Amino acid sequence: MTAVTAARGRMPLSQHLSEARTRAVRAAVALVVGAVLGYLLSDQILDVLREPIDALAASRDASLNYDSVTGAFDLRLKIALFAGVVLSSPVWLFELFAFLAPGLTRRERAYTFGFLGAAIPLFAAGCAMGFSLFPHMVELLAGFASEEDSTILVASYYVDFVMKIIVATGIAFVLPVFIVMLNLLGVLSARTIARSWRICVVAIVAFSAMVTPSADVLSMFLIAIPMCGLFAAAYLIAHLHDRAAARRADRPEAAPASEPAALQEDPSCSA
Numbered sequence: 001m002t003a004v005t006a007a008r009g010r011m012p013l014s015q016h017l018s019e020a021r022t023r024a025v026r027a028a029v030a031l032v033v034g035a036v037l038g039y040l041l042s043d044q045i046l047d048v049l050r051e052p053i054d055a056l057a058a059s060r061d062a063s064l065n066y067d068s069v070t071g072a073f074d075l076r077l078k079i080a081l082f083a084g085v086v087l088s089s090p091v092w093l094f095e096l097f098a099f100l101a102p103g104l105t106r107r108e109r110a111y112t113f114g115f116l117g118a119a120i121p122l123f124a125a126g127c128a129m130g131f132s133l134f135p136h137m138v139e140l141l142a143g144f145a146s147e148e149d150s151t152i153l154v155a156s157y158y159v160d161f162v163m164k165i166i167v168a169t170g171i172a173f174v175l176p177v178f179i180v181m182l183n184l185l186g187v188l189s190a191r192t193i194a195r196s197w198r199i200c201v202v203a204i205v206a207f208s209a210m211v212t213p214s215a216d217v218l219s220m221f222l223i224a225i226p227m228c229g230l231f232a233a234a235y236l237i238a239h240l241h242d243r244a245a246a247r248r249a250d251r252p253e254a255a256p257a258s259e260p261a262a263l264q265e266d267p268s269c270s271a
Contacts, residue, residue, distance in 0.1 A: 019099065020099060023095040023096075023098065023099050024095075026091065026095055027088070027091060027092035027095045027096075030088035030091035030092060031084050031085065031088045031092065032084070033084075033087075033088065034083060034084035034085070034086070034087035034088035035080045035081055035083065035084030036080070036084075037083065037084070037087055038079060038080040038081070038082065038083025038084050038087065039076060039077075039079075039080035039083075041083065042076045042079045042080060042083075045079055045083070046075075046079070049158070049159065049162060050064060051135060052134070052135040052138035052139055052142075053138070053151075053153065055135070055139060056138075056139065056142055056151055059147060060145070060147045060148075060149065060150070060151060061149075061150040061151065062142070062150070062151040062152075062153070063151075063152060063153070064153050064155050064158060065152055065153065065154060065155060066154075066155050066156075067154050067155075067156070071155060071156065072155070074156065075155050075156055075159060078156070078159060079159065082163060089120075093116065093120075097112065097116070111181065111184060111185075115177060115181055118177045118180075119174050119177045122170075122173045122174050122176075122177060122230070123170040123171070123173060123174050124170070125170075125173055125226075126169045126170035126171070126172055126173030126174065127166050127167070127169065127170040129169050129173070129222070129223060129226075130165050130166040130167075130168070130169030130170065131166050133165075133169075133222070133223070134162050134165050134166065137165065138162075169223065172207060172223075172227060173226070173227065173230065175230075176227075176230040176231055176233065176234035177234070179193065179231070179234040179235075179238065180234050180237050180238060183234075183237070183238035183241055183242070184241060188238070189238070189242060190235060190238040190239040190241070190242045191242075193234070193235045193238055194235060194239075197231075197235070200231055201228060201231075204224055204227045204228055204231065205220070205224050207223075207227075208220045208221070208223040208224040208227070
């Protein structure tokens, strides 16, 4: 344990609470700044979200509507809050880890750093994939209606639908990192992962089919193939970790040198 950790361990409760309040205020300020930026960018975000509806409007009556007087303002606040959480995530993640790190061991800190270092870019890649695919999903799902019908979409429901798809795809890309973490913690072995690979592949394909209900299968494979690759990478890391752990377990321990070797070899010397 380092001197800083020891000092933190002797820190009284009042100082712990003061540090937690300071870091919470910093995270809150970052969240507010991110939300303000998100509000300023809400017009551009809405323009991107309207593109599938504009494409539908070329063939039928389609529009984005608000179900209340304050609906447009509420939608902008929702977009601003969502964007604020995303934009300020580096700050509040750092503040959270900086508060918890002194109480963690060196191994736990290394695992946490590795988890964040892998999970953040994978989550961003998954969100980008979901953001690029949601127009196809809107086009297909709205295409079940006849051309004589009108497609009137409630703005709040539509934005919630898009956000859920984006977040779900991002979380799906992070799941292999959880598999690796469970293996490093000794909860899930590489042999168990290998035995369940068929179930995992079927689950990945099913998830890809649900989040990409496109007329062709290209969009489904665009999600399924990277997820299968990430699952294979997670298994490879778990296999290498288990093999290294097995080698360490089989390594003979040095016998304690409590007596000289000559005395251990010749019992008569002890007489």
